[in-house]
Amino acid sequence: MASFSIDGEVEQRYMIQRHIGSGAYGVVWCALDRLTGRQVALKKVFDAFRNHEDAQRTYREIMLLETLKTNERVVHLLNVIQANNNSDLYLVFELAETDLCVVLQKRILQDIHRKYIIYQIVLVVAQLHAMQIIHRDLKPANVFINADCSIKLGDFGLARSFLDENDTNGELLHLTEYIATRWYRSPEVLVKSPIYTTAMDMWAVGCVIAELFLGEPVFCGRSTRDQLILIISSLGEPSSADVDSLGSPDSWAMMDSLPEEIHSAPLRELLSSLDANVVDLVSKLIVFNPKKRLTALETLQHPYLAEFVTPDDISLLTKLPAITLPLPDEKRCSVDEYKENVYERIRRNYHHKEQLQCL
Incomplete structure (x- = not known):
C-alpha cells in the first residue's frame, strides 16, 4: 500500500519543506538537503518495480538521466535511495523555480x-x-x-x-x-x-x-x-x-x-x-x-x-554519441533484472549512508 511516510535515513538528510504534487506514481516534496544546504525535489516512487512496465520505466528514467547529467537543459538527478521496504525508491532532483x-x-x-x-x-x-x-x-x-x-x-x-x-x-x-x-x-x-x-x-x-x-x-x-x-x-x-x-x-x-x-x-x-x-x-x-x-x-x-x-x-x-543502455530497450528483461541493475547503480554511484556520517 502506498505510503507518504519517509524512511528515517532519508529524512535525516532531507528536511521536508512543502508538498509539490502526488499521484498514482508517488509523491514529490520540496526538501532541504542538510548536507549541501540547497533545496531539492524529493520524489518517492511507490512500488517502483511493481510489474515489468513499472520496473522498465524506473530503470530507464534513472539510466537516461545519469547519461544526460552533463546536459544543462535536462533536470539533474542528484541522488537515488533504496527504500527500507525494498519496494519504493527515492529520487532526488535539482529544484526549478x-x-x-x-x-x-x-x-x-x-x-x-x-x-x-x-x-x-x-x-x-x-x-x-x-x-x-x-x-x-x-x-x-x-x-x-x-x-x-x-x-x-x-x-x-x-x-x-x-x-x-x-x-x-x-x-x-x-x-x-x-x-x-x-x-x-x-x-x-x-x-x-x-x-x-x-x-x-x-x-x-x-x-x-x-x-x-x-x-x-x-x-x-x-x-x-x-x-x-x-x-x-x-x-x-x-x-x-x-x-x-x-x-x-x-x-x-x-x-x-x-x-x-x-x-x-x-x-x-x-x-x-x-x-x-x-x-x-x-x-x-x-x-x-x-x-x-x-x-x-x-x-x-x-x-x-x-x-x-x-x-x-x-x-x-553530429558529435553526440548514441545512447546504449546496459539492458537494451529492444530486449524485454525480467522485473528482477531491472531491479537488481538499479540497486547495483545505487551501490556504485550513490553513497547515501556514507554521506549521512558527514552530517
Missing part, C-alpha cells in the same frame, strides 16, 4: 521570452534525438523554468532509447495507459500505432509552441476519439496516404468511427494574429502525417529561431 504550465497561466511572457523558451526546448529535443532518445511526454508541465527563462526538461519516466525507429515490442500499445493528458499526443499515438518515431515528440513541440502564444492547449479532447475529431477539424480530413502513414492496423477503423461531418476550425485561422514565421513553424510541426513533420534539426534551422541558434548548436549535434 516553476514549470511552463504555471507560467502560462500567469500570462506574463513577452514574445522574446517565448522565442527563447522555444529555442531551448527545440535544442534539447534535438540533442535527445541525436543521442537516439525519444522523450514521449513533452508538455508544459514537464518544462521547468527559472526566472531568467532558462529551461530544464524533466520527467523522463516515459522516455526510451532506440536503435531504429520501430517498436518491435508493440510497447506503444500500452503507452497511453500512463499518460495523464492526451492533449499533446500525436495521431499515431492516439490510434495506438506499434510503430513510432521521433516525430511524436515534434508534434508535441508544435502543440507547446502554439500554446505559448494562445495561452491554452490547442487540442483539449475529452477522449481519444474527441482528440482525433479536434485534430481533423483543425487540419482537415487526412488523405488515405496520411492515414496509412500512422502505421496502425486500427487506424482506419478508428477513422471510420468518426462523424462524417466534422466542423472545420483551421489551425492557420486560430493562429492568424501571430507572426508569419510562428504560423509557418507551427503549421509544419502539427502535421497529421508523421513523415511530413519537421525534424528537430529542421526546426532549429527554421527562420523563426535564427536569432538564437548558433552554428555550434547545429554542428555539436
Whole structure:
C-alpha cells in the first residue's frame, strides 16, 4: 500500500519543506538537503518495480538521466535511495523555480521570452534525438523554468532509447495507459500505432509552441476519439496516404468511427494574429502525417529561431554519441533484472549512508 511516510535515513538528510504534487506514481516534496544546504525535489516512487512496465520505466528514467547529467537543459538527478521496504525508491532532483504550465497561466511572457523558451526546448529535443532518445511526454508541465527563462526538461519516466525507429515490442500499445493528458499526443499515438518515431515528440513541440502564444492547449479532447475529431477539424480530413502513414492496423477503423461531418476550425485561422514565421513553424510541426513533420534539426534551422541558434548548436549535434543502455530497450528483461541493475547503480554511484556520517 502506498505510503507518504519517509524512511528515517532519508529524512535525516532531507528536511521536508512543502508538498509539490502526488499521484498514482508517488509523491514529490520540496526538501532541504542538510548536507549541501540547497533545496531539492524529493520524489518517492511507490512500488517502483511493481510489474515489468513499472520496473522498465524506473530503470530507464534513472539510466537516461545519469547519461544526460552533463546536459544543462535536462533536470539533474542528484541522488537515488533504496527504500527500507525494498519496494519504493527515492529520487532526488535539482529544484526549478516553476514549470511552463504555471507560467502560462500567469500570462506574463513577452514574445522574446517565448522565442527563447522555444529555442531551448527545440535544442534539447534535438540533442535527445541525436543521442537516439525519444522523450514521449513533452508538455508544459514537464518544462521547468527559472526566472531568467532558462529551461530544464524533466520527467523522463516515459522516455526510451532506440536503435531504429520501430517498436518491435508493440510497447506503444500500452503507452497511453500512463499518460495523464492526451492533449499533446500525436495521431499515431492516439490510434495506438506499434510503430513510432521521433516525430511524436515534434508534434508535441508544435502543440507547446502554439500554446505559448494562445495561452491554452490547442487540442483539449475529452477522449481519444474527441482528440482525433479536434485534430481533423483543425487540419482537415487526412488523405488515405496520411492515414496509412500512422502505421496502425486500427487506424482506419478508428477513422471510420468518426462523424462524417466534422466542423472545420483551421489551425492557420486560430493562429492568424501571430507572426508569419510562428504560423509557418507551427503549421509544419502539427502535421497529421508523421513523415511530413519537421525534424528537430529542421526546426532549429527554421527562420523563426535564427536569432538564437548558433552554428555550434547545429554542428555539436553530429558529435553526440548514441545512447546504449546496459539492458537494451529492444530486449524485454525480467522485473528482477531491472531491479537488481538499479540497486547495483545505487551501490556504485550513490553513497547515501556514507554521506549521512558527514552530517
